[in-house]
Amino acid sequence: MSERVLAIVNLIAKYVLGAEDAPISEHEMIAELISVGFEAEEINDAFSWMESVALQQSRDQSVADIPMQQPSYRLFSPEEQSAISMEAIGFLVKLRTMGLLPDEAQEEIIERAVRAADDPINLQEIKIISALTLLSRSNNLWQREIDCFLDNDWTRIYH
Numbered sequence: 001m002s003e004r005v006l007a008i009v010n011l012i013a014k015y016v017l018g019a020e021d022a023p024i025s026e027h028e029m030i031a032e033l034i035s036v037g038f039e040a041e042e043i044n045d046a047f048s049w050m051e052s053v054a055l056q057q058s059r060d061q062s063v064a065d066i067p068m069q070q071p072s073y074r075l076f077s078p079e080e081q082s083a084i085s086m087e088a089i090g091f092l093v094k095l096r097t098m099g100l101l102p103d104e105a106q107e108e109i110i111e112r113a114v115r116a117a118d119d120p121i122n123l124q125e126i127k128i129i130s131a132l133t134l135l136s137r138s139n140n141l142w143q144r145e146i147d148c149f150l151d152n153d154w155t156r157i158y159h
Contacts, residue, residue, distance in 0.1 A: 006116075007038075008038055009049065013128065080110055085122050087122065095149070
């Protein structure tokens with residue numbers, strides 16, 4: 001997935017999370033994205049990716065139904081290590097260790113990152129993929145955590 005498509009997904013996520021004044025309709029959002037220089041094909045790719053995430057989630061079990069267990073430690077395959085930067089892997093390990101990321105969600109994020117990787121996924125991109133994955137699972141359950149790690153404000157998670 002290109003950086004520009006990820007930027008579009010990030011903007012759409014901000015609208016959804018209420019960080020930006022959300023346009024009234026999808027058409028207005030598309031018009032706004034085009035007005036700031038994005039191509040229609042890039043916007044379509046972003047919406048297609050988000051749709052595939054949402055469709056996959058409707059088939060998966062909700063995070064609320066999965067009890068949290070002791071964090072497990074995961075080894076990343078050579079393919080995953082080449083697709084995801086070490087900083088981004090460290091971020092996933094941190095989320096998992098803190099108990100914010102169930103095994104199933106972590107696997108889903110890694111799978112999406114590997115599929116999306118033209119270049120190694122960096123920290124900001126893995127944050128976006130993580131936020132969208134958790135958001136698609138349950139907006140209300142993860143809203144505070146998503147805000148905290150997008151803002152890199154770890155102190156709020158403990159309070």
